[in-house]
Each structure stands twice: as C-alpha cells, then as structure tokens.
Amino acid sequence: MADSTNPAPQDPSKLKISTPAIDQAPVKRPWNTTTIAAVAFLALFTIGGVVGILQFVDSEKKRTLRDWQTQMGLVAETRGAAVETWLSSQFDVLRAIASNESQKIYIDTLLNESAEADQKEGAENFLRNYLKKMAEANGFFTPPPVLEINANVVREGVAGIAVVAPSGQVLVASEFLPALKEDGFIDVLKENAARQRGLWNMRLDGEGQPSLGLIVPIYPVDAADNAKPIAYAVGLKQVAKDIFPLMTQPGENLKSGENYLVQEKPGTSGNTVQFLTPRREPLPNGTKPMTSDCPNDTETSAAAFALKQPGAFGIRPSYANVPSLVLGRKIAGTPWVVVRTASEEEALGPAKKRQTMMLIGFTLVLGLASVSMGVAWKHGAEIRASAEAQRLKIAAERFTGFSKFLRVITDNQPTAIAAVDAGGKYSFANRTLAEAAGITTEEVAGKTMPAVIGPVRAAVYQKINKQVIDELYPGWPADKTEGKWQPQKGRHEFEEGGKKKYTKTDHIPLRGDRDHPPGVLLIEQDITEFIVEREKRERMFRGLIAAFVAEVDSRQANAARTNARLIGRIARGGAEEMGLSPVEAEAAELAGELMNLGTVSLSQDLLSKGGNRNEEERTKYREAILRSADLVSGLEFEGPVAEVIRQAQERADGSGYPKRMSGDAILPAAKVVAVAKRLVDLIQGQEGPVQSLDQALRTVMSEAGASLDRGAVAATVDFLDNRGGRVKVGLS
Template sequence: MTTLGWWQARRAALLIFMVVLGAALFGFYLAFSFAESERKRDLLAWQKQLSVVMQSRLVAVEDWVGQQQKVVTDLAENGSLQIYLTEISYGVVQDDVTGGAAQLGYLENMLNVVAQQNGFAAAQGRADVPVNIDRPAVAGIVLTSPEGDVMVATPNMPIIAREILRDYQRQIQQGLEKRNFFGPFVGEDGRAAVAVIAPIAAIQPLDEGGAIGYAIGVRPLGDDLFDRLRQPGEISHSARTYLVRQRGAAIEYLSPLSYAGGIHAPLQFSLSADTPSLAAAKLLKKPGSFQQATAFDGRKVLATGRQVGGTDWLMVRTIDAREALGAISQRRNMILTISSLLILLVSGAVLLVWRHGASVRVAAAAERYRHLAEKLEKVYGFLKVVTDCQPTSIAAVDSQGHYTFANRQTAADVGMPAQDMIGRAMRDLLGAEKATPLEEANAAAVESGQPIMRMRSVEHSGRQRMIKSDHIPLDKNQEGMTDHGVLMVMEDITELVSEREKREQNLRHLVTTLATIIDSRDPFSTHHSKRVAEVAETIAEEMGLKDQDVETAEIAGALMNLGKIMVPRSVLTKPETLSTSELTVVRENLAKTAEMLKGIIFDGPVLQTIRQVHAHWDGSGMPEGLKGEDILMTARIVAVANAYVGMTCARAYRPGMPIDEAMVLLLKDVDKRYDRGPVAALLNYLDNKGGRARWQHFADPAA
C-alpha cells in the first residue's frame, strides 16, 4: 500500500468512527436529558401534592392545639376564679375568703365540668375494680399558686403539673419565647399526654404585677388528634402523616406508626438524629423543604414537613418512592434499553472500522517502532555525552535494582566500565551495605511518585564523606520506558557541608558577641538578650516549628536590642523614669537594629522578625497596622519571650516578678498584644516540662 493510500484509508476509518460515535453519544445525551426532565416534572408534581395535603393536615392539628390552649386560657380568665385567687393573693387565708366554702365548691364543680367536656378528665374506670386500688393519674385540671401549691384540682390530678409550672416559669426567667403547650410526655399509665398552662391575672393587679396563680390542664393524646393526621379520601397505600420532635441526639415519634411488624405507640419509638438520610432528621434541619430520604422503617420515600405552631412538633408527610416514581422508573428502563442497543450498534460499527484499519495500523506500528528505536539510540548517545561531562554520579535503575544507565563518574566509583554495569544489580556491584540505603530511597520515590533527596555519610579512602543523592522516579508510561525506574544523581558535598558548618559557627559566635555587647551596655538588664534567645528558642521548639524557624527565633531574640549600643550609656543607666525625649532616643535606636544587621546573611527571616517584634496582634503596635496572621510567627514568639524575660528577671532597681504573676499578665494581653499560640506553648513548657525549675534563676539578681 502506498503512503497516499494508507493515509486515505486511515482518514476514512477515522471519519466513520467519529460520525458513528458522535451520533451514539448525541442520542444517549438526548435520551437521558428526556429522562431527567420527566423525573424533575414528576418530582415537582409530587412536591405540590404533598404540600397541599400537608397544609390541610397542619391546619387541622394546629386547630386541635389551639382548642386545648383555649380551654385552659378561658378557664384562667373566668371572673369568679380571678376574684377568688385575687383575695388569696392579698394575703387572705383560704378558709377566710368571702364565701370561701361556696366559692371553693363552685370552682371544683366548674373544673370537673370543663375537664369532662374537653378531654381533660380520665375515662371512667370499670365498676368492678376494687376501690382500694389506686388508679393512674392521667388527666385533670388544677389551679395553683405562683409557688405551685394546689388551690383547687379535679380528682386524681397528675403530679406532673408542678414540673410544667417550673418549665413555664423558667422560660420567663430566662427571657425565652413563652410556650404554654407542653408535651407529649409519658403519663402515669404509660400513654402519651400533653399539658397546657395559662397564667391567672388579678382583678386589681398587685404593685409588682405578675400572675397570682396558674391554670394547668393535663390530658392524654387520643384519636381526636391522631384522626386529624389522616387525609380524607386518601387513595395512596403508602402515604403517611406523623408527628416528630428532636430531643438531644434522638428523634422521637409522637404519633402512632404502623409498620410490617405492627404499630408503634406514641413516644415508644425513637431514632438517632445521625441516622443516615433519615427523612425526619433532614426535615427538622430544614422545615418546609422537600426531601428524597429514608423513612423510619427503612423505605425510600419522598417527604416534606412543617412546624406545628405553638409546639416543638414537626409534621412529616411521606409517600413511598416506588409508588410515586414507578412510572418514571419504567420510562428510564426503556431509555436505558434503547441506549444499550445504540451502544451495541456503535460498538459493531467501531469493530468494523477497526478491522478495516488493522492492517494499516500494524504496518504503521512497525514503522513507528523502528523510528522510535533510532530516536532512542540517538537520545541515549546524547545523554551519555552530557552526563559523562558531569562531576556527579548519574545512574538509572529499574524496579528490580538493575542498572539501565551509568555515566562515566558512576563507572569510576564502581570500578567497572559503564557498558558492563548495564543489567547488573546494585547489590552485586556495591555490596549490601552501600546498596540498601539506595534501594530504600528508590522504593520511597516510586511509591510517592515524587523526587526525594537523601543525605548519608559514607567512608571513602579512609575518610568520612557526606553524600547527597537525589532519587527521581521514572514513569513507565513515558516514551521509551517499559518499567518503573529511578534516576539517581549522587554528589559529594563534604566540602560544602564543612563550609556551611564553619559559616554557621562564625554566625553563632557573632550573635553571642553582639548579645554580650548589648547586655553589657545596660547593667539593669544583664543577660537579657541571651535569656530572650533561650526562651524564644524553647517556645519555637514547643510549637513544633521547623529547625530554620527555631534558629530564626533564637537569633532574633538575641539581637532584637542591638540598637541599644547607639543609646547613650547615661540614658540606659538612669535609675529614674526616662523623659519623653529620652524614650524617643531609645525607641529610634532600637528601630535601627534591623538596618544595622542588613549586611549579615541569615538563613531565616531574622531581619523581618526584628522589624516586626514590636507589632501587636490587634494591630496597635509597630509597624502600624500590621496584625494577626500577617505578623511572622517568629516575631510573635520573640515578642512573648521578650515580655516574659523582662517581667521575671531581677533588675538592680527591682526584684523579678513571680512566674505565675507574669503569666497572668501575658494571658491578659492574649489576642491584644500577643498571639495565644506562643503564650500557650510557654505556659505548657513551664507547667509540664520543667520550665519553672529551668528558669527560676531569672529572679536571682546575682545569676
């Protein structure tokens, strides 16, 4: 086949493939777009239907709650009752109230009638039950004093009325939203009950105002409420409406729940609020929303909810997702079937195109591999020339640790020609002791997929040498690679390390000398700079900072007061309070510290730290406006260390402040002058790691 014919065949196959694939993808997109639009339309329709039913049931339940509240509220506003309690509130003994016995009897009869007519009285017991057997107190109405003493009550009144009164008065005392409807709670007979409370006002209010008593009604929950949860004319088999509330980490179900195993009575069933995808939990967080969630019995449902006014109840309306979305599921299955057929047709077309172009691809692959081999040979030769010119040892190994490349320096280190090393294991050529750390580093580089660097000390010609090795993973997917390999670049940095150590030692000596000069200038603050450096270093280590940051904090702490050498000794040694001009001289010269050091090269941001050491966390320090996280952490640490040393160290003119007193002052200025992190680290070191014993000599003037 000519080159022109090969290209024409390939273009035709590619064109057919792209057309068929494009048509299939477009059809698949249209099919799922239609399914999604149908699903959204059905969900919207169900959302509207659930909302309409929910609203009608909500009105019915809120009407029931309002009826119970009205019964007790009307009773509290009864004129005879108010007159009776008003007299008692003015200090009249109950037995001495005008017409006391008659009024008391009238009130008892009135409470009994109201209770019987409105569900606040217990159902009459069986006649054959012995009279000496106590019946559970499940319902009733009681009038109490503000202190909770019973004034008048229906027979067998539940004792929970006192708890209701305490809860109501606690709402008032704490300034909470007043709610006079309580429950449900478990009554003495084990059934759910609710309570309503209403304050009774005096006919002529007392000077201090407030209620002169309370009317409290307790009644069990029954079908007169639960029937209101049922939608008249309900045709759905899976739709349910029920009441829930959240108590701590649990969701309580307040109305009867039917399930496959029977019926849960009110308050006899609860679930954790953390139950995954629970409908009630989602709706309690977002009342009024529409959710696709899981019902209490594990069914997938569509759900909505509304808060019941005057209560802590949430009304939930659900319908089984299978019933609601059955039609859309069928349509989706049909769409998926059609889409699958389209995919099969596309696959068949692709196979035909592939078969047509197979011979072309084989020929092209052979040609491509030949060109690749030639290219790799040239690249290898070029790489060999370049790496042989390098003084470093450069080698590549495969995943088994066998050499695949070695430059001239590597061959010299091993003592073998480079071509003879190819295919040999590092362990065989270097020995287990030298090869093991290299193999471990290579494995770590391959596992992380990132270059890593290792430093190790080796013996060479009777001397210890410091070797730096970089291990760079080679992806087998790269051109020319058939296996995961690692490129190793090794360099002898003994002289560089030695030079660096000398420079660091010289810098240490310089810092120590300068700190000594600083402290010698001011006899009132002997050792101050050294101690600030020591405390700053300790705080930085306690906070887990990197070594460079620890060193920066230490050096900045030692040198932060270098500007003092520019201040006249007469000012530094003056025992009296400095004048305004003298303070200005001190501050201006301290501000020059960073400028005096700018010719010295530090590894970390020492100069920036010194410039920011007088910055305050709230921005009130210097430089003006610098605050919070914008201040270097090392500067925040040195500021705390400087303040601590300044307070706890003895001076010629005053004793050192006790450590506890100094820490109280530092904590007082947290989030104002200081960052709480360094202060907390210092406090932890003092209390838990021997800091007090280590630095107790600060308070000794002779130390």
C-alpha cells in the first residue's frame, strides 16, 4: 500500500485559516436535561463506588479464605500421608512374613493333619522363633513393665505376631500375644478372605492403650491367581507412640492449630464422632485417646463436618465450642479422617481488621472524590456555558481550514493513510498511498481496495476492517446502536514480485453519522527493511551465542558437555508451560545457555570434578555463574537475561545464593532456570552420582515447595512427561 520513500513536503504557509474575535461576555444557561444528567451521573458514580468498594472488600475476604483453605489442605494432606505411610510400613512387615516361601512350608506342616507330631513341633518352634524375631524387630511385642518383679505371674500380652488359620485358630504366635477371640477380630478375618489386607480397627487394650490389628493373607506355595489363603499373618501392637506424633505439624505457627484423628464411633449407627487421638483441650492435660466423642452434627461440630465431607473447607465450632476453620482428609483403607482446625479469630482476625480499614479508607477517598467532582463540575459548567456560543460561531469557519491542514499533515507522512467503508471503497487517501499506486489522491476516492493495492493485500486488510466495523455497529444498517470501539493492529507478510514484503497496519474504527456510513481509518507502514535487518542481526547474535555456549560446554566435565544447551532448552519448555510471555521464555532459554559463561575463568581440574567439588570449589563455581551475569549485562536483550542468571541460584525457601531471595521476590524465569539447572546437573553428575532422568525428576519433585518453586517444578515435569519434552530437548 505504500513504500518507505517519504513524499515531498507541502508548504503549510499557503493555508488561510482565519480566527474571528471571541466575545468574552458570559452566557447564562438555564437548568436543563444536561445538568440533570450530570447530577445523576455524580449520584451513580457515588453509588457505584460504594458498591465497588464493598465488592472489593468481599473479594479480599474470599481470597483470604481460599489462601487458608490451601494452607490447611496442605497440612491435612501431609499428616494424612504420614499416617498412610506408617500403615503401609506395618503391612509390609506382615507381607514379608506372608510371602516367605520357606515359612509357608512350615505352615503347611502345621495344617497337615497327617504330619508327625515331632514334625509339627519342630515347625511350630521354628515359626515361633521367627515370629518373635520379626515382632521384636518391628515393634509388635509387649514391652516389659517399668518395675518388673520375678514372680510366677502370667503376664497379659498387648502385642505380637501370629499365624492364624482361616477358622480363627492361632497356629503359632510370638510371646505375649493377647487372645484373638473377640467378635471384632473374627469379623475382620472373614472380611479379609477376599482381600490383600485387613484392619482390625483401633481400640483400647487391656492396659487402656490404643491398639491396632493388621491382617495379611498367606497363600500356598506357587499359588494360582484364584487360590484361597491357607492362613493369615496377624499383627497387634500399641500405636500411641507411632501414630500420635504424626499429628504434629512441623513448623506449626498457629497457637490454635490442631490436628487429630476421628471416626464414626462403632455401635452408634453413625450418630457419634469418636476422637481417636488425644485432644489439646481442656488444658493443661487435654484428653486421653478414644475417651472423648461428640454428636455427629455437621453444623455444630468441626469434627463431624470433616468426617462427613473430607476435603471440604468450612467454619464450624470446634470441640471447645470455638468458631474454627476446619478441613478433613480421609485416610485410605481406614474409617479414619485427619481433622485440621484453627481458631477463626487467630486465622482471620488480622485480615478482617485490614479489610475494615480498607473499607473506611476507600469510603473516605470516594466521598472526597465525589465532592471534588461536584465542585469541579459546577465551576467547569459555568466556564463552558460562557464559551459555548463563541465556539459554535467559529466552528464552521475553522472546519474548512482545518481540513486543509489535516490534508497537509497526512500527505507529508511516510505511511499510507486512508479511510475505507465496509465495502472496501476509499473515501480518503493521502499522497503516499496515491503515489504508491501511481495515481492522484482524487483518483483514489471511490475506487475499491483491490483496484488500488491489489487483491492479496486488500483481502487481508478488508477482513480486519470488517471485524472492526462489526464490533462498532453489530446491527448496521438496521440497528445503528453503537457497540464496542476497538481498534486493531496487524503485522503481515506478503509475496510481491518474488520477494517478501512485510507491513504493519492500524485499523481504527470511524463512527457513522447522518451523511457517512461507518468505516475504518487504515494506516499502513512498510517495515520490510526493518524486519530483514532484524532477522539478520538475530541470526548473527544467535550464532555468536551458540559459539560461546559450545566453547564453554567444551570445558565442562565429559558428562556435562551439553550442560548449557540442555539447561536452556528445558528452561524454555518449562517457562512456556508455566504460561510466561514469549519474552520471558526467551530470557529463560538464553539465561540457561549463558549462565556457565563465567566458568571459563575456572581451572579445568575444578570443572572436571563435577559433583565431587568441595565447599570452596562450589563457592568459586557459584561466583563464576554470577560473573556470567556481569559479562552479558552490557548486551541488549528483550528480556532481563542478566538478572535471571543472577537469580538462578536463589531458592524458593530463601536458602539460595547470593542474596537469599525467596518466594515472589525471584523472577519466574529464574525459578524455572533453577529447576532446569538442578535437573541437568543431577543427570550429568554435577551434584553427586549420575542419576537417570526419572530419578532426577523424582529428586526435583521431592524438593518442590522447599528449595525449588512448586509451580516451576510442576511445569517442567509436565513439559518433559506430557508435552513431548524429552524428545524436544534430546533426552528421549
């Protein structure tokens, strides 16, 4: 539509624009609809401001609750996971017994009615010693009393391991195993007949201590898939010292924060909630485990709410009748739920005070703004009224002169400027456009876009023009109601005369009136030379970076010869997965590639040590990475490459180097580069023994939320495992 050659300038001195004298006499104006509308606007502004302030404060309250829900969910999840891990470890002990093929032979001997008595006795003795050893090694034993008296008194056992027949008969057991004749045990044994494990729920044993039973089936040697168990490995133990400490959250910073286990109390038809672990209140000693309960009412009990709706978040009275935030987490394979509570006053009190102050402050500001607007409007209305008649008087005289003036301005612009209607017909064009088409500006008026600039460019531009006009007047011409005034921009690439042509366009909607339909002010700039030159510089710049990276990587240990390039690729993939802008993603990739640049000053011996460097050498290596930032700080990048390199050694928990930055103080691009470098260093043995990609990913995921940013880790793992990242970066 236009080339880059500037048109010959016109002489604006030939314009004749006269300005008649303006009468300064004030003009009085009566109270009319405009004044009424202004007053109504001021009232609506005040009302709307109040509504907006209330909505903002309400959104702040909801955001605070969401933050607390996330925090309490994390605590409940970690406590629940700790209990599940402990349960799994106890079942693993019994599975080791159940899967021991040599022990199965002895069990078969005990079950074989035709076996000799001495064979059965030998099998029983061997199994008893084996079970005793396993029980003592894994806590399934009855500890001796504090003051043990040597007397002929039969001790009552509270723990042990036994092999039990499907009928419930104890075939062999470790010492001091309590009797297994309760109805509850037989019921669990029956339920476990078709399962891989069973749980004899927590109860108080003979010593008044919480005790738990676990059951694992024992199958015959070389059993088929549908084989029935020949016996069961049963373990009983007191669990207070094992489970109760798991309810304590490391780093707890809430005085009222409390975690405990609950379940529906057996035999109450679900009407009662039973507290399995000790409660903190009443002070000073709290309550003993399994000695307290409450009605199963989700409206009046936080414990009942968490038990009924695990994972839900709410505010309910605690067992001490204190309004509290509550969230529960179900323990898999058990009737238990971990309940996390915290006093509403302690958790939300500071936020409520802050929100109240915000409400008061915003209200005062709004009131002041409304009063100021009223005063300013009144004063401005008086001034405008006195000048309105004079402006109308000279408007017609100025119009003609101003039109000429605009023509001079537009004709002396290097860009092509035109006004076109919805049908693509020109109503105005500047000299730049006309000369590019080889015609005069008068000849352009009334012609269509394909006739002036060609069908290819015309089709692209007209498509955008139509979108702009349709947004401004969705129902034109039947409905002339104005919609959204939304200019659009575009960058285009065309093939003209066998050469690439690049243009940049602005499409500004023109409102319709009585005499003119709606149209578009189209401004086109030829940016071909700029694009070609920029692409040339970018290729050269990228080539220099690649050469630097190759030289630096060649000095690394043999296993890390692709260290920088691999970090850059993974960092870019993670940044894009995080939703960072193209500029931030590019900065992450360049930072990953260039962060080892400063290591050229280090000795080859230090670089070749990889994960075997001592603390002094690690410090030198960190300082060398900072030098990388200094080396590239003078180069012009679109993104903050140097600052990303400086922050790439920082850690989310504040344990990084050099400034111990943490959280949101670290750039998002630096967070993802830190994850990428950590992952590549693990794979290439720069942080200890060489790990496989899967091992390194597990290591990085275990550090998420601590030293590494959780979002950056999740994005990097998702990129590698779910977006084909392994193939893209060359780790497949």
